[in-house]
Amino acid sequence: MNVNNLRENIALVSQEPYDMTIKENILLDCRPGQxxxxNDLEKACRETNIHNFIVGLPNGYDSFVDGKEIQLTGGQKQRIAIARALVRNPKILLLDEATSALDSESENVVQKALYAAAHGRTTLAIAHRLSTIQHADIIFVIKDGKVYVKARIKNY
Structure with missing residues (x-):
């Protein structure tokens, strides 16, 4: 297996955006030469239900995500992170506690975006909340570094 090829086909949804513009945040993980x-950028943002919020900002996609120019909610931060992953069009999507710091209303919006993002991709979700993985085909429960349970979600 070629490690570079694997890396090119994986995108990680992290929990926080970086201190730069929204556009720079979303384009940050693009592959060299991509x-x-x-239009690609806006499509990813529409798919994650964050585009209308962004274009409503005074500086739109050029708004800084530094806490000074704009204050983002947890859900908005997550949707920007999901758009960052989607714009790469990865074959494999890694979700690291994608809804851990969200209130239930924001979690619902982000989960819809995650569900849409996962469509047609292999998705690995690290989660503590069962609601985060409710649409998973198979779940693995890890305990003490080992697979403790492997089950279909409807059987768990």
Whole structure:
């Protein structure tokens, strides 16, 4: 297995955006030579239900995510992180506690975005909340570094 090929096909949804513009945040993980258009960027943001919020900002996609220019909710931060992963169009999507710091209303919006993002991809979700993985085909419960349970979600 070629490690570089594997890395090119994986995208991670992290929990926090970086201190830069929204556009820079979303384009940050693009592969070298990947030509992302403004339409590609906006499509990823529409799929994660964050586009309308962004274009409603005074500086739109050029707004800084530094806590000074704009204050983002946990759900907005997560949807920007999901858009960052989607714009790469990965074959494998890694979700690291994607809804851990969200209230129930934001969690619902983010989960819809995650569900749409996972469509047609292999998705690995690290989660403490069962609600985060409710649409998973198979879950693995890890305990003390070992697979403790492997089950279909409807059987768990």
């Amino acid at each position: 030509n992302i258009t403004q």
